[in-house]
Amino acid sequence: MTTPALEIVGLNKHFGGLPATKDVSLRVMPGERRLIIGPNGAGKTTMFNLVTGDLRPDSGSVKLFGQELSGMSTQARVHLGLARTYQILTLFPRETLIHNVVLALLGLEALRWNPWAFLTGYRHIYADAQKALAQVGLADGAERVVGETSYGERRRLELAMALAQKPKLLMLDEPLAGLSLEERQTVRELLDKIPRDVTIVMIEHDMDTALSFAERITVLHYGEVIVEGTRTEVVADPRTREIYLGD
């Protein structure tokens, strides 16, 4: 049996008295495309934050390719091959597009500690950054400042920063949020092109795009895993319908 790319066992997190994540367990196999759905406040983003280390769980374990992550800092997890994008754009708005990606690349390079050399002298980093931008269709105008770009372009920049790090596990938090129909199509094609050695876990509300992208789907509700299975299983399951349609 292969080691899962991501294995979560009995994850719990409370905010004050409110449980945000209740005994969540899930396994994502290498190369899989996993979709996490659930109504607002279901604990999807909280679960992401627990996996990345932004939040500390009350109990439970998270393993990345068999390696226990609890107690590890966020940056250490990133060095193990974890990358994520944010639902609320988290970019460096006063910098250029390429500088944003360069910061992402620097995060994994030892030379980030160098206080003496010229950053612009590292041609290979800029070349890699340019490649990552090209991957999301932003090759032109890489020298523009983020503040001057459109929302759709910023969404793609979020993705470029994560992809540039060549992660093993990529966690996407609503990568389609706020995009037009046309832009969604672009991003969707982009996601399809990501090679299979990258495992993807994605939160998304746009069912049309997301359902066709994912192989397996996990439904969260009030912090609990309600249903998990293949696309057809989950869509057919009465509990899914109850959460999304009934009261």
Add this chain to the structure above:
Amino acid sequence: MQGQFWIIQTLNSVAFGGLLFMLSSGFSLIFGLMRIPNLAHGGFFMLGAYLGYSLLIRGVNFWVAALLGGLAVGLLGVVIERFIIHPSNRILLAIGSFLDAVIFRPLGLRAFSGAWRGMIARFRGLAGNEQGQVLMTLGVSFIVADVCLLIWTGDPMTLPAPPALRRPLFIGGYSFPTYRLVVLGVALVAAACLYLLMERTRLGAMIRAGVDDREMARGCGIPVSRLFTIVFLLGATLAGIGGVLGGPILNAYPGLDTDMLPLALIVVILGGAGSLLGAFVGSFVVGFLYNFGIALVPDLAYFVLFLPMVLVLMFLPQGLFGRVQL
């Protein structure tokens, strides 16, 4: 002899702790609610001491002087809060249009009128810039210190304690400095009143809600910006009264503000921000450390304060009883 030393030093410590509580309880509440350290707080304390001096030499009763001095400092605090830290739109616009209508327009200074309105817009831009607000309080503290120097000169002024309290008490062959006991008593009464205010009244409940989660409180319809003013009034008044009470022990002198401010900071770092209990415990801990430090190892008195601060910061970054992150 040995026993007398310990009695005096212990009393000095608790009296000093009481003064520190008067100073730091307000500082801590302001920090808890507004998330800004009010760096003018030491200046408030010093101003209280000087005002008390001026009232006392004019023959005002000591306790009346303490109350008046405190209230005057409290009012200054409100002015600073309303006009500099959180300038409210209505007040600024009122001042702005008044000056505009009375001075600029009649004189035909249209350019001034425009510039003036631009200035008001800038002023409002400071809302939410908490870093700027802290530096403003620092600027205010320098101005307060310098105005005190201008009015009361550089010589230390000794505030006379109330005549009835100047003679020490003699119990069991030992003498007890009466005034210090009374200062401790006043501080304890103030602590009890603050406790009742915070725990038993509607206002206190609103302040606590604001300390725990300001946005949530605002969402629940609590008038947070009015709370800011009330807490500032309260904190500045307490500091001012503390200054008058401290006068007979510490004297009023230039530099009293920067001597007291770091002690208040250390109290809050030790006790935790936004917590009355933290300010109370922290004040007496610092009071004892500082006083015995000066009495026993005068060269290293400040070092004695430094060590517990290091320990708390390393192991309890929220302080002993902290409600909010520093």
Add this chain to the structure above:
Amino acid sequence: MTRGSVIAVLLATVVFMAVPWIVPGNFYINMASQVLIYALFALSLNLMLGYGGMVSLGHAAYLGVAGYTCILLVTAGYNQLTAAVVAVLFSTAFAGVFGVLSLRAPGLGFIMITLAIGQIVWGIAYRANALTGGDNGMSFPARPMPFGFDIQDAKNFYYFTLIVFAIAFFFLWRFSHSPFGASLKGTKEQPRRMRMLGHNVWLIQLLTFVMAGFWASIASVLYVYYNLFLSPHALALQQSAEILLMAILGGATSLTGPIVGALIITLIKNVISTYVERWNSLLGVIFVVVIIFMPYGLVPGCKQLWKRLQSRGKNSAPARTSSEPTE
């Protein structure tokens, strides 16, 4: 480097070199040395403030640690070089401890802790009579003779300070263009994202704190050489606040800003205090005014103004400025 900045650097070099010939008399040459020393303080603080967004009100503590160490060692008979090196190293190590403690609190708690520690250093200097001479201060026997070069008189000391300053400036300039500098600027803007990109934000901030401490320690040694005297007054909160004001006034996001700030504040202070005693009030007022009206400082503000004037010159129709209220 663009041609414009090469010209600017050459011009600045010529001006700095020519100062002793331009200004009338030793009084002004000494003031120029003072400006350079404060500019180095402001630049070092600016590493934290401008690039890392960390506001420290305890920068004068280095003056205490490095300054007293240097004086004590020289007085004890060690040679000048040893004293200077040990003072700077010890003070830099102190910066490490200072940084670890201050970084326990994010945001405004940071200001509080730096202020408290700065005042503790002041208090120790003030109280520890046996070591520091307390309120009376300590005098420094004599300036060193670096490489046999005599720096006793005003002009030579100015050049000595200028050389040290130029070296420091060069390092800081490289820093601002380095990968580490870029990471530091990133942590100011988006600390959470930086973590998610694999950066160790805490360590970046701590190392910056230590670097700032290092340059401030160098400036402190220069300060002692210049004044030949150190007392607790030099480590008071006002000193830290003045240094902070220099960085903010000139413009914390630029390298030239703190130099301009140091120049302006030192001039005002020297000129005003010869006429009136109200320097502290003025300091407070400048603080309030700068923070309200020039939060980004003079240098970036002037650059913006220059750009606006240029664009106004190009299209003859005057564009409405954005600074006017929209209401």
